[in-house]
Amino acid sequence: MTKEVFITQTNCITPIGFDVATNMKNIDGGVSGIQLHQNTGLMKESFYASQIDDENLNTAFAKVTAATGFSRLEKMMILALDPIIKKANLVLDDRTAFVLSTTKGNITALQNSAIEDNTNAYLHQFAQNIADYFKFKTEPIVISNACVSGVLAISVAKRLIESGMYDDVFIVAGDEISEFVLSGFNSFQAMSNLPCKPYSKNRTGVTLGEAAAAVLVSSNKEGVKVKIIGDGSINDANHISGPSRTGEGLFRSIKSALIEANIEAAAIDYISAHGTATPFNDEMEAIAFNRLQLEKAPVNSLKGYYGHTLGASGLLETVIGIQSVLENKLLATMGFDELGVSQDINVIKENGTKNSRYFLKTASGFGGCNTAVLFEKIN
DSSP states (O other): OOOOEEEEEEEEEBTTBSSHHHHHHHHHTTOOOEEEEOOTTTOSSOEEEEOOOHHHHHHHHHHHOOOOOOOHHHHHHHHHHHHHHHHHTOOOSTTEEEEEEOSSSSGGGGGOOSHHHHGGGSHHHHHHHHHHHHTOSSOOEEEOOGGGHHHHHHHHHHHHHHTTSOSEEEEEEEEOOOHHHHHHHHHTTOBOSSSOOTTBTTOOOBOEEOEEEEEEEESOOTTOOEEEEEEEEOOOOOOSSOOOTTOHHHHHHHHHHHHHHTOOGGGOOEEEOOOOOOHHHHHHHHHHHHHTTOTTSEEEOOHHHHOBOGGGHHHHHHHHHHHHHHTTEEOOOTTOOSBOSSSOOEEOOSOEEOOOSEEEEEEEEGGGEEEEEEEEEOO
């Protein structure tokens, strides 16, 4: 018999709040972290982005520890994970795994000329820094698979527990805005000249953001928030940066999760989608959802509040999605106005209420990667 797997603790560090409750309050109030920035150290032109205030970050970190020498992103991740580890009160032994999810990690370390400073740019060293801080006994596992990294980490953690290798898995995901990331998306001409508008006819591209999120995935029901009931991750092998025009990879990922969960698509009460506000991504998702007859399921993108937080996005949006389901809420897609995809989808336009049982989280990323995870609210 396959082990049951649950998410029992959640937390997030974002530009609109340093815990889940504050983030939910601000989303309810229509507060976005996206602002116009003028920082020539990051980009010559002004740009819209969702950034964490450095002073707030350093003040919060100083309240947790007097330790020094951590990078900005490491501070974000430690702050996200710290309350979860304290509340869980688990022995961090060889039955407890640590998974770190990121797209670019400490990429800013490469701006330093000294060789000894560059070592933190290696993902394994970056993960080890966090693991050493919390004194994990097991070697950290790094998930770095473009923009599906955060939600893929949940899938990996689930399978590690089902295999019997671990009883508990702590996951932390994070990415920060950097010159490297901004220049990369700008070179694709993918950045919006206004705050992003997911699924909208008037969308002009992605808005970038930064965040860290953390969860505890466990075989223990104590403190359970939701049960993970199915997952799938399929690569469509279409293009280095463009998704399949037929939504094949996402279609198959969701189908795989449904088969494992043994539920029909019609049972899904809510979808937290990727929704980057780029022409190809939003269109691909609409096609995939329609192929699965999910066009009537309420769907949102949280990118209008956070921007695209890269490797953190899947986990951050899972954390907020879980909380919205627990509170029987449907959260609006900020920035959405007029439907701008070729097939109908039920984009949530205003905050509302719904008693949801089954919740689907999806993500897609560069290189053709796609991941879908299904959750069930346990009453």
